[in-house]
Amino acid sequence: MNLEVKLKALFPNTEIVKLEDITTKIAGISKVRVGKDRTYTDYDEISLNNINKYGVVYIPKNPKEVGPANYAAMRSQILQPGDIVMTQRGKVGKVGLIGNNYKRVIVGNNSMIRIQFPHNRCNETPLFVQAYLQLPYIREYLDNHITCGSKDRKILSAASLSKLPIPMFKEGDGQFTEFLHTRKELSIEAARVEKELQELIELYTKIKDDCVVLGINKCDELQAMNIKDKGVLSKLSRLREDLRKIKAKHS
Missing domain, CATH: 3.90.220.20 (DNA methylase specificity domains)
Structure with missing residues (x-):
C-alpha cells in the first residue's frame, strides 16, 4: 500500500x-x-x-x-x-x-x-x-x-x-475534541443499550417458556397479562423504529 x-x-x-x-x-x-x-x-x-x-x-x-x-x-x-x-x-x-x-x-x-x-x-x-x-x-x-x-x-x-x-x-477551538467525546459516548451508550436488550431477550425467552404453566395455573389472569404484554410490544416496536432512524443517520 x-x-x-x-x-x-x-x-x-x-x-x-x-x-x-x-x-x-x-x-x-x-x-x-x-x-x-x-x-x-x-x-x-x-x-x-x-x-x-x-x-x-x-x-x-x-x-x-x-x-x-x-x-x-x-x-x-x-x-x-x-x-x-x-x-x-x-x-x-x-x-x-x-x-x-x-x-x-x-x-x-x-x-x-x-x-x-x-x-x-x-x-x-x-x-x-x-x-x-x-x-x-x-x-x-x-x-x-x-x-x-x-x-x-x-x-x-x-x-x-x-x-x-x-x-x-x-x-x-475544541470542536474536534467535543466531536470525539460525543462519538465515544455514542459507543459507550450503544454498548449499554445492547446489554439491556440482551437481558430483555433473555427475560422474554424465559417467560415465553412459562406460557404452558400460566395457561393452566393462571388462566383467569391471561387477559390482563396479555394487555400488559401488548403494551410492552408496542414500546419495543417504537424503540426499534427509533434505532433504525439513528442507524440511518450514520449510514
Missing part, C-alpha cells in the same frame, strides 16, 4: 506531512532506574495494560509497587498530559493518551514509545494523532512497513514512526 497516495486521495485539499513535523519528540521509553541509594517513590509506573479500549490511560486501584528512584534523574521520564504512548514490541495495539487527573506523576516502561507535542499543539493534535494511529490501514501500514528486529520479535522503530505520513491537522 502506498500510504501517501491513499492519503492524498482521501484528503485532496490537505498537505501530507510526516509525524515528526507536528511533534517535538518520538522515542522509546527507558525504564526508571531504582536502587537502595534512591528515595523517591511518589510515582506510578504504567504498562500497556493500563490503557482501556477507549485509549484512556488509567492507574488501577492497586497499582504496581515501585522501587525508590532519583527524582532529578527521572524528571525527563515523567509522562506529561497530552503525551501519547503505544507499544514498541510486536503489532501495533493500544494507543494511550496521558490525561491530567492523576494523583501522582507517572512513568512508562521499556515496552512503550512516547510521542510528545509542542505547546501550540498540545490540545487537539494529540487526540487527532491517537485516532489516526488506530485507523485500520495505518495499523496495517505500521505492522508491515516500519518494524525492525527479528522475524519473530518485531520492534517498532521510533525513528521510522517519525516518518509516518499524516495529513496536516490544524488546532481548533
Whole structure:
C-alpha cells in the first residue's frame, strides 16, 4: 500500500506531512532506574495494560509497587498530559493518551514509545494523532512497513514512526475534541443499550417458556397479562423504529 497516495486521495485539499513535523519528540521509553541509594517513590509506573479500549490511560486501584528512584534523574521520564504512548514490541495495539487527573506523576516502561507535542499543539493534535494511529490501514501500514528486529520479535522503530505520513491537522477551538467525546459516548451508550436488550431477550425467552404453566395455573389472569404484554410490544416496536432512524443517520 502506498500510504501517501491513499492519503492524498482521501484528503485532496490537505498537505501530507510526516509525524515528526507536528511533534517535538518520538522515542522509546527507558525504564526508571531504582536502587537502595534512591528515595523517591511518589510515582506510578504504567504498562500497556493500563490503557482501556477507549485509549484512556488509567492507574488501577492497586497499582504496581515501585522501587525508590532519583527524582532529578527521572524528571525527563515523567509522562506529561497530552503525551501519547503505544507499544514498541510486536503489532501495533493500544494507543494511550496521558490525561491530567492523576494523583501522582507517572512513568512508562521499556515496552512503550512516547510521542510528545509542542505547546501550540498540545490540545487537539494529540487526540487527532491517537485516532489516526488506530485507523485500520495505518495499523496495517505500521505492522508491515516500519518494524525492525527479528522475524519473530518485531520492534517498532521510533525513528521510522517519525516518518509516518499524516495529513496536516490544524488546532481548533475544541470542536474536534467535543466531536470525539460525543462519538465515544455514542459507543459507550450503544454498548449499554445492547446489554439491556440482551437481558430483555433473555427475560422474554424465559417467560415465553412459562406460557404452558400460566395457561393452566393462571388462566383467569391471561387477559390482563396479555394487555400488559401488548403494551410492552408496542414500546419495543417504537424503540426499534427509533434505532433504525439513528442507524440511518450514520449510514
